[in-house]
Amino acid sequence: MPKVSVELLTMVGAVIILAFLGGLAFHYLAVIDTGAFFPNTHQKPIVIKVIAKQYVWEFIYPNGTVSYDKVVLKAGQPYIFNLTSADVIHAMYIVQLGYKLEAVPGYYYPLYIYVTKPGVYNIYCAEFCGPGHYTMIGEIVVVGGGSSS
Amino acid sequence: MSYKTLRPVDYILWFITILIMFFIFEAIGDFGNLPVSSASPVSLYEKQLFEYTYIAAGGVFAIFMGSLVFLAGKFRESQPSQVKKKTDYTAISLVLLIIAGGVLVYSAIPYFSPYLPLQLQFNMGILIAMAMLLLFGITLVMYKEYYKD
Numbered sequence: 001m002p003k004v005s006v007e008l009l010t011m012v013g014a015v016i017i018l019a020f021l022g023g024l025a026f027h028y029l030a031v032i033d034t035g036a037f038f039p040n041t042h043q044k045p046i047v048i049k050v051i052a053k054q055y056v057w058e059f060i061y062p063n064g065t066v067s068y069d070k071v072v073l074k075a076g077q078p079y080i081f082n083l084t085s086a087d088v089i090h091a092m093y094i095v096q097l098g099y100k101l102e103a104v105p106g107y108y109y110p111l112y113i114y115v116t117k118p119g120v121y122n123i124y125c126a127e128f129c130g131p132g133h134y135t136m137i138g139e140i141v142v143v144g145g146g147s148s149s
Numbered sequence: 150m151s152y153k154t155l156r157p158v159d160y161i162l163w164f165i166t167i168l169i170m171f172f173i174f175e176a177i178g179d180f181g182n183l184p185v186s187s188a189s190p191v192s193l194y195e196k197q198l199f200e201y202t203y204i205a206a207g208g209v210f211a212i213f214m215g216s217l218v219f220l221a222g223k224f225r226e227s228q229p230s231q232v233k234k235k236t237d238y239t240a241i242s243l244v245l246l247i248i249a250g251g252v253l254v255y256s257a258i259p260y261f262s263p264y265l266p267l268q269l270q271f272n273m274g275i276l277i278a279m280a281m282l283l284l285f286g287i288t289l290v291m292y293k294e295y296y297k298d
Contacts, residue, residue, distance in 0.1 A: 010212075017205050024201065028194040037190040095263065096185060098192035117188040142188075 035112030038078040045078040045112070052083070052090035052103040055132040057123060069138035075118045081111040093126035094140065100126055118144040153224055167215030174207040177258075181207075184262055239294045246287050253280055 031037050038045065048071065049060040059071040073079055083092055085103040092111065093100045096119075101111045115121070125136035155163075175181075181203030183196050253276065260273045 014209075017208075021198075021202055021205060025198060028198060032191050032194065037194075096192065097189040098185070098195040099189075113189070114191075115189050117186070119186075119188065121186075121188070 032112070035078070035080070035110070038112065038114055043077060045080045047080045047082055050081045050083045050092065050103070050111075051086050052092065052125070052129075052136075053086040054088065054130050055125070055136040057092070057136070057138040058086075069123075070141065071138070072141045072143060073113065073115060075115055075142050075144055077114075079113040081113055083109045083111050088129050089127050090125050090129050090136070091127035093124045094121055095124065096121045097140075102127065113140075115140070115142045118142045155223070159223065163216065163219045166219040167211045170215040170218070171207050171211035174210045175204070177254075178203050178207075180204065184264075239290055242290045243287070246283060246290065250280075250283055253283060 035045070046062060048062070050071075051058040051060070056068050057071075059067045061067075081092070083101055083103045084107060085105045087105060089105070090103040091100060092103060097113075097115060099111060099113070101109055103109070119142055121140040121142065123138035123140060125133055129136065181200035183199050185192060185196065187193050187196060257273075257276045257280075260269060260276065265273060
């Protein structure tokens with residue numbers, strides 16, 4: 001029986017661990033980027049347009065209602081934030097929910113939002129967008145039931 | 150110069166050193182358990198991925214640091230005991246500084262949170278200032294070791 005060296009075991013072990021972590025990361029990335037984690041129910045995702053501008057987050061609900069720096073969602077309901085920017089590059093960062101996405105002028109990027117626990121979650125701008133960057137703070141209010149707008 | 154070889158008991162001690170290093174690493178990072186909300190599937194994915202990555206990193210750290218500590222101790226240069234040595238202030242200072250560093254890290258553990266309340270941020274600032282002082286102390290001791298005049 002051939003003798004297996006420690007060096008070979010170390011290399012093979014490292015490759016296996018890295019392949020496992022890389023595979024898992026790519027899988028989760030694909031799931032997050034396509035919204036495949038939405039539950040298989042008959043609930044259609046509600047699309048909310050989000051326009052980032054110096055130094056405010058503008059939310060436009062499907063019925064045309066506009067709100068600034070605050071959006072109210074329903075727990076257990078899937079949403080798609082159609083994210084864009086009106087001026088410079090911003091980034092929507094919702095720390096507690098693990099979301100971060102760039103808002104680029106002229107492009108619309110979908111951010112698939114699904115929150116299971118009611119609460120208030122902070123929104124920060126994670127891309128330096130000007131002298132008032134630090135004031136660009138909003139919040140997502142997730143309620144347990146009732147209307148979302 | 151003495152030529153030492155590894156006995157079977159040394160391999161056991163080597164392995165125990167690696168295990169100790171692994172558990173120290175994991176205890177510092179709470180076994181990769183991120184103190185963030187699990188209010189959305191995305192944050193759950195991120196928590197899980199971070200946990201796996203942290204545990205794997207703990208394995209790599211343990212193998213390298215455990216081997217370093219064990220082999221450095223095992224194959225250290227020994228000197229005849231009858232020769233009267235001068236008091237080694239560098240060694241004494243380094244041990245004291247390392248102990249101070251350990252105490253500092255232990256004191257800072259409660260502050261390792263992204264949601265640190267405002268009233269605790271002053272304490273965090275003091276700890277960071279002490280850490281910088283400690284780094285300065287270690288740099289000075291090492292400098293004096295090499296440039297004694």
